[in-house]
Amino acid sequence: MSVLREKLENSNDAVFTAEFASITGGGMASVQKNSARLAPWFDAVNATDNPAAHAHTSNTATAIAMAMHGLEPIMQIVCRDKNRLAIQSDMLGAALHGITNISLLTGDDVTAGDEPEARRVFDIDSIQAINIARAMTNGKTLSGRTIRPAPDFYLGAVENAAAAPFDYRILRALKKYRAGAKFLQLQICFYPDRLEAFCKGVAKIAPDLKLLPTVVLVKSAKGLGFMNDKVAGIDVPATILTRVQSASDQSNEAYKVALELASHALTLPGVRGLHVTDFRHDESINDFMSDLGRTPKWQIT
Amino acid sequence: MTCPKTLRNGPCGGVREGGWCEVKPEMQCIWVKAYDRSVSLPLPKVWKAHFNELRPPVDMQLQGTSSWINLVTKRDQQVPAGWIVENRKH
Ligand code: SF4
Numbered sequence: 571m572s573v574l575r576e577k578l579e580n581s582n583d584a585v586f587t588a589e590f591a592s593i594t595g596g597g598m599a600s601v602q603k604n605s606a607r608l609a610p611w612f613d614a615v616n617a618t619d620n621p622a623a624h625a626h627t628s629n630t631a632t633a634i635a636m637a638m639h640g641l642e643p644i645m646q647i648v649c650r651d652k653n654r655l656a657i658q659s660d661m662l663g664a665a666l667h668g669i670t671n672i673s674l675l676t677g678d679d680v681t682a683g684d685e686p687e688a689r690r691v692f693d694i695d696s697i698q699a700i701n702i703a704r705a706m707t708n709g710k711t712l713s714g715r716t717i718r719p720a721p722d723f724y725l726g727a728v729e730n731a732a733a734a735p736f737d738y739r740i741l742r743a744l745k746k747y748r749a750g751a752k753f754l755q756l757q758i759c760f761y762p763d764r765l766e767a768f769c770k771g772v773a774k775i776a777p778d779l780k781l782l783p784t785v786v787l788v789k790s791a792k793g794l795g796f797m798n799d800k801v802a803g804i805d806v807p808a809t810i811l812t813r814v815q816s817a818s819d820q821s822n823e824a825y826k827v828a829l830e831l832a833s834h835a836l837t838l839p840g841v842r843g844l845h846v847t848d849f850r851h852d853e854s855i856n857d858f859m860s861d862l863g864r865t866p867k868w869q870i871t
Numbered sequence: 872m873t874c875p876k877t878l879r880n881g882p883c884g885g886v887r888e889g890g891w892c893e894v895k896p897e898m899q900c901i902w903v904k905a906y907d908r909s910v911s912l913p914l915p916k917v918w919k920a921h922f923n924e925l926r927p928p929v930d931m932q933l934q935g936t937s938s939w940i941n942l943v944t945k946r947d948q949q950v951p952a953g954w955i956v957e958n959r960k961h
Contacts, residue, residue, distance in 0.1 A: 589901025650876075654928060676883045679876060680895045690876065694928045697880040701925060705953045712928075730884035735906045738882075741923050745880065749925060750955065757884050802885035802893045 572670045573642050574614040575724040578753055578780045578842055585843030586864065587644060587755065587782060588612045590636055591851075593606055595626035598635065605639035611859045612846075612865035615641045616755070619638055619648040622801065623683025630663045637669065644726065644755075645669050648677035653693035654702070658711055661703055665721035673726040673755065674699040678802045697742075697749050704750030725750045729781075730757035730770035730803045740771035742781060753780040755845040758797070760806050762834050772839035783835040784845040785828050787858060791815040791850055793824065826852060829861055835861070874901050879926040882906070925957045 577585050584774055588608050593600065608615055617633035620626055627635075633643035647660045655798075663673060676696040680688045689773040694702070700711050709720035727746045743754060759765045769781055788794055800804040810827055817823035832844055844862075848855050856870060875894035876883055882902030885893030890903040909922045927950045933941055940949040950956065 609903075676876065676878065682885075682892055692876045692878065693931075695876070695878045695880050695883075697925060698928050701955055702953075705955050708955075710953040712951045712953045728884060730886070733882075733884060733886040734888075734900070734903050735882070737910075738906045742880075742882075745923055745925060798887060803883075805888040820949040 572614075572724050574644065575752075576673050579611055584836070585613050585780075585782065585846045586611060586859070587614050587616065587843070589616045589618065589847045590632060590641070590643075590843070592618055592621055592624070593632055593635070597641070601635045602639050603731060605641050609640050610868055610870055611855070611864060613642065613843075616673065617643045617645045619646045619675070619677070620651055620683075620870060621678075623680050623688075624652065625689075630660060630667070630669075633664065633669050634667050635637065637667070639780065642671065643669055644671040644673050646673045647699065648675045649695055649699060650677035650680065650693050651688075651691055653691055654712060655871060657694065657699055658702065661706055661721065661723070662717070664721070665706075666803055670722050671724050673728065673749075675728050679799060682802050684799075686792070697745055698728055699751040700726070700727055700746055700751050707750075713746050719738050719782050724752060726753040726755060727751040727816070728757060729754050729768075730759075732757065732759040732761050732764050732805060733803050736764060736767065737807055738770075739768055740775065743768075743772045744776045747776045747779045753782060753842075756783045757784045758801075758847065760804075761833070763835045764830065766838055769838040769840045770842060776838070779840065780842040781838075781840045782843050782845045783841060784847055785832040785835065785840075786847040787828050787850045787854060788824050788851050788853075790820040790824060811818055823849075824868075825858070829858065875900075878902065879929065925954075927951075927954055 571613055577583050591604050617629050617636055619629035629645050633645040634763045636643045645664050680690045703723055703725050706721050707723050709717050729743045765783055772779055791811055794806045794811055797804050805860055814820055814823045874881055882900050885898045890899055892898050892900045909919050
């Protein structure tokens with residue numbers, strides 16, 4: 571049973587999701603450590619699929635390992651490295667292991683990663699992948715073969731409210747909804763006005779689509795600069811960069827920026843919670859969640 | 872110029888500030904360009920609505936074949952049996 575689905579579809583509770591740090595080495599001990607940090611606060615956590623076009627432990631293996639350590643995974647599937655056959659086997663593999671939250675993304679290009687010489691696949695795109703996953707929940711593969719029992723997926727996707735064309739992002743969210751997405755985790759957005767216009771627009775034309783804007787925790791202006799320069803689709807306005815740069819305590823100022831963005835995002839129509847990406851990797855995730863008025867599921871020692 | 876990710880339902884989320892392509896920063900995202908045109912040009916309503924249609928996966932078997940013949944024979948409209956075709960009223 572997906573807690574994510576239950577909460578988003580059958581309650582008004584705010585939902586908090588996070589990103590699982592991608593696994594390269596470290597074994598199960600690192601999975602356990604990361605799970606223990608996130609479990610008290612989050613309803614579900616993303617198992618990523620070669621984020622930023624870097625090879626890591628596969629999405630399915632990560633999702634299974636997370637579930638073994640008490641987290642509810644949202645398994646991402648990215649269209650960059652896999653053709654339509656491989657994407658469907660990811661979906662069926664998830665179903666086999668009882669993983670039902672699936673999020674479909676087009677994905678950053680190979681040029682964003684450390685192996686830009688790789689072949690980019692993009693055989694299908696995120697919206698087509700959502701439509702295929704929906705067909706699976708009706709008991710059919712893309713070719714029309716029967717799947718019995720049909721997987722009980724709860725489908726999501728990502729959209730970038732901060733990227734051009736702004737008006738069209740709203741329609742594209744609707745397109746994902748029509749294809750079968752029930753929730754959207756939004757790309758990190760440092761422009762509250764753009765986020766607001768997007769959420770208001772989506773709430774009007776797809777009121778049942780659940781929105782989870784993303785906030786990112788970083789420690790310094792350098793961290794923000796890195797995102798601005800290196801992460802596809804993210805622009806950090808100069809006002810925010812200078813504000814953090816000129817602060818005597820950069821870490822604290824970056825924290826305050828995140829808290830302000832988060833508090834604003836939570837007031838917007840259609841918004842049902844937040845997705846939190848933590849690049850600080852320290853104790854501040856506990857402060858952050860407490861400052862947002864959350865209480866942990868159990869006492870943190 | 873084409874979309875480096877060969878997207879059929881773009882634009883992707885990687886569009887840079889100002890509408891530049893994620894993969895080739897020296898060019899405008901072709902989907903941003905196409906959208907701007909769909910808004911600014913005096914096109915018939917049906918064409919404008921067409922912009923947001925869910926386009927099915929490309930049939931790779933058609934690569935290198937005549938798009939005209941495929942159009943005339945409607946071969947290019949075939950979709951896989953399990954593909955859910957959108958039923959839109961607007
Ligand atoms: S930015 Fe536009 S043209 Fe470039 S890969 Fe993305 S959708 Fe394609």
